[in-house]
Amino acid sequence: MKIPTTLKHKPVVVSENYDRVDGRFARNTDVKGLSLGLTQGNDRGKVNISAKVWRYTGEDWSSQSEELPLHRVLDMSILICRSLTHFREAYRYEHYYDPQKPVIDRVALQGDAMTVAICTDNEKLHEDMKLFSQTLSNDDEMIGERLRTLSKILKDMGY
Structure with a gap:
């Protein structure tokens, strides 16, 4: 499953098979990927790098996906x-x-x-x-x- 590239977090480096290696949740998780990417900061024009955990409900990318600065x-x-x-x-x-x-x-x-x-x-x-x-x-x-x-x-x- 491909991580979306049209949201605020712009993936640059991805692990799109994370659901297969997610520790004891492997192959039974809604976490489908991890990424490092660019995100627009609160300050106009300021760009930050963040890590993101991508969750997929089976229908949509979840609002419970998490983004953290590196x-x-x-x-x-x-x-x-x-x-x-x-x-x-x-x-x-x-x-x-x-x-x-x-x-x-x-x-x-x-x-x-x-x-x-x-x-x-x-x-x-x-x-x-x-x-x-x-x-x-x-x-x-x-x-x-x-x-x-x-x-x-x-x-x-x-x-």
């Missing part, structure tokens, strides 16, 4: 990696985190730091932490494959 995609990757690091050792705590130290890390970015922390406002945090940890464990092979691939690509790029 820096947010990378920030999300940082959040994922720091979370994975935390959960590798989380079994040591009764509720998978130290209530006295809910901040996992502060990652320096452009003069400040992105805080990575456990959401202590979650009323069902203890239950959700256990489920989150179990799901990470269940998906370890799939996540690990993608992290190894990303690591190789980053090394090849000189990072």
Whole structure:
């Protein structure tokens, strides 16, 4: 299925077979593609690069398709990696985190730091932490494959 090219997001690089590799949702997902493309910013004439997840309902391209600026995609990757690091050792705590130290890390970015922390406002945090940890464990092979691939690509790029 071809990603539309007539919308505000103008695809430049695409993965139009993403429904076949969408993790545990592969071959049973409404996510049909991913793209990197150009999008018109709010400032007149300003163009941004964004990543987009394309959802298709079977009849129309869904309004639930998501578009993210590239820096947010990378920030999300940082959040994922720091979370994975935390959960590798989380079994040591009764509720998978130290209530006295809910901040996992502060990652320096452009003069400040992105805080990575456990959401202590979650009323069902203890239950959700256990489920989150179990799901990470269940998906370890799939996540690990993608992290190894990303690591190789980053090394090849000189990072």
